[in-house]
Amino acid sequence: MREYLQAPLLGLSKAHGSKATVAIRGTGSYVPPRVVPNSFFESLVDTSDEWIRSRTGIRERRMVQPGQALTDMALPAAERALEMAGIEASDLGLIVVGTVSADMITPSAACILQHRLGAKKAFAFDVNAACPGFIYALSVARSLMRENGLEYSLVVGGEVISNRVDYGDRSTCVLFGDGAGAVVLGPSNGNGEGEILSIHLHSDGSLWELLQLPGGGSRNPPSQEMLDRGMHFLKMQGNEVFKHAVRSMVEAAQEAMEANGIGPSELDWFIPHQANLRIMELVAQKLEIPPEKVIVTVDKYGNTSAASIPTALDEAVREGRIKRGDLILVDSFGAGFTWGAALFRF
Numbered sequence: 001m002r003e004y005l006q007a008p009l010l011g012l013s014k015a016h017g018s019k020a021t022v023a024i025r026g027t028g029s030y031v032p033p034r035v036v037p038n039s040f041f042e043s044l045v046d047t048s049d050e051w052i053r054s055r056t057g058i059r060e061r062r063m064v065q066p067g068q069a070l071t072d073m074a075l076p077a078a079e080r081a082l083e084m085a086g087i088e089a090s091d092l093g094l095i096v097v098g099t100v101s102a103d104m105i106t107p108s109a110a111c112i113l114q115h116r117l118g119a120k121k122a123f124a125f126d127v128n129a130a131c132p133g134f135i136y137a138l139s140v141a142r143s144l145m146r147e148n149g150l151e152y153s154l155v156v157g158g159e160v161i162s163n164r165v166d167y168g169d170r171s172t173c174v175l176f177g178d179g180a181g182a183v184v185l186g187p188s189n190g191n192g193e194g195e196i197l198s199i200h201l202h203s204d205g206s207l208w209e210l211l212q213l214p215g216g217g218s219r220n221p222p223s224q225e226m227l228d229r230g231m232h233f234l235k236m237q238g239n240e241v242f243k244h245a246v247r248s249m250v251e252a253a254q255e256a257m258e259a260n261g262i263g264p265s266e267l268d269w270f271i272p273h274q275a276n277l278r279i280m281e282l283v284a285q286k287l288e289i290p291p292e293k294v295i296v297t298v299d300k301y302g303n304t305s306a307a308s309i310p311t312a313l314d315e316a317v318r319e320g321r322i323k324r325g326d327l328i329l330v331d332s333f334g335a336g337f338t339w340g341a342a343l344f345r346f
C-alpha cells in the first residue's frame with residue numbers, strides 16, 4: 001500500500017502548478033438513521049403516498065434529529081472516505097464542502113470539519129452552489145491541488161434541508177432529505193483508477209427567483225417579520241425548475257462526453273442529481289443511457305441537494321456495483337441556477 005501511495009506523490013509535487021492528474025482515492029457517506037416515509041406528510045398537507053411516488057419516485061427520506069447539524073454527518077462521511085483512501089486527516093492539504101446548509105452562517109462547515117477531523121495542515125472553506133455543490137467543490141479542489149501542489153484534499157457534499165422546508169407547502173416539503181457524502185482526492189497512481197477526466201460548470205443567475213431560500217441573509221436578515229412570512233423556508237416553482245433541469249443536465253452531460261470524445265455506450269455508470277426520478281429518466285433517455293446504468297437513490301433518500309451525488313457514488317462503490325476503473329458521468333442542476341457535469345474513472 002505504501003509503495004502504491006508514494007510513487008504518485010512524487011508525481012504530483014513535481015507537477016506543482018501544472019495540469020497534474022487528480023484522482024478519487026476514497027469515498028464515504030452518512031445518512032441519518034431516522035427514516036421518514038411518505039405517509040408522514042399525509043397528516044400535514046393534502047398529499048398522498050401515491051402522488052409522491054408517481055410524481056417523484058420518492059418512497060422515503062432520512063432526516064436529522066433536532067440539534068444535529070451538517071458536520072455531524074460530514075464527519076463520519078469524511079472518516080469513511082479517509083479510511084478507504086488509506087490516509088490520515090493530518091495528510092489533507094485542503095477541505096472543500098459544497099453546501100447551502102452549513103452548521104452556521106460563519107465559520108464555514110469546512111473549518112468546523114477541519115477541527116473535528118484534526119486536519120491541522122488543511123485550509124478549508126465552503127462552496128455555495130446548491131445541488132451541484134459537490135461538482136463545484138470537486139472542481140475547486142482539483143484546481144487548488146494543482147495550483148498549490150497539494151497531495152490530498154477532502155471534498156464533501158452535504159445538506160440538512162429538512163429544517164428549511166415549510167411543512168405546510170406540499171409542493172416542497174415532500175421532496176427533500178438530509179445526508180452527506182465525501183471523496184478524498186489524491187495523486188493518480190498512473191493506471192487510470194479514480195482519475196478525474198473533466199469537469200464542466202455553468203450558472204444562470206437571471207433565473208434565481210425560481211428556486212430560493214430568501215430569509216436569513218443580508219437582503220432579509222433575521223427578524224420576527226421574516227419568520228412570520230416564512231422567508232426562512234425554501235421556495236420553488238417546481239415545474240419551471242423541472243424543465244430547466246432536464247435541458248441543462250442533458251447539455252452538461254453532452255459537453256462532458258464530447259470533451260472526452262466518448263459516447264454514452266462507453267459509460268459504465270451515470271449518476272444524475274437525485275431530485276426527481278422523472279427528471280433522471282428523461283435526462284438518461286435523451287442521452288441514450290440505458291436505465292440499468294443509472295444509479296438511483298432518490299427513492300430512499302429524496303432530494304439531498306449537494307449530498308445526492310457523493311452519497312449515491314459511495315453507496316454504489318460499497319455495494320460493489322461501481323468497480324475500480326469504471327467510467328462514471330455525474331450531472332447536476334440546482335438553485336442559482338447552477339449546473340454541471342464531471343467525467344471520471346473510479
Ligand code: UT7
Nearest residue numbers: 046047048051131170171174238239241242245275276334
Ligand atoms: O434540486 C434542485 C432541482 N429541483 C428539482 O429538480 C425539482 C424539479 N421539480 C419537480 O421535481 C416537480 O416539478 C415537482 C415534484 C416539484 C412537482 O411535480 P409536477 O408534476 O411538476 O407538479 P406541478 O407542480 O405541475 O403540480 C401539479 C399539481 C398541482 O395541483 P393543481 O394546481 O394541478 O391542482 C400541485 O398543487 O400537483 C399538485 N401538487 C401536489 N399534489 C399532491 C404539488 N405537490 C403535491 C403533493 N401532493 N405533494
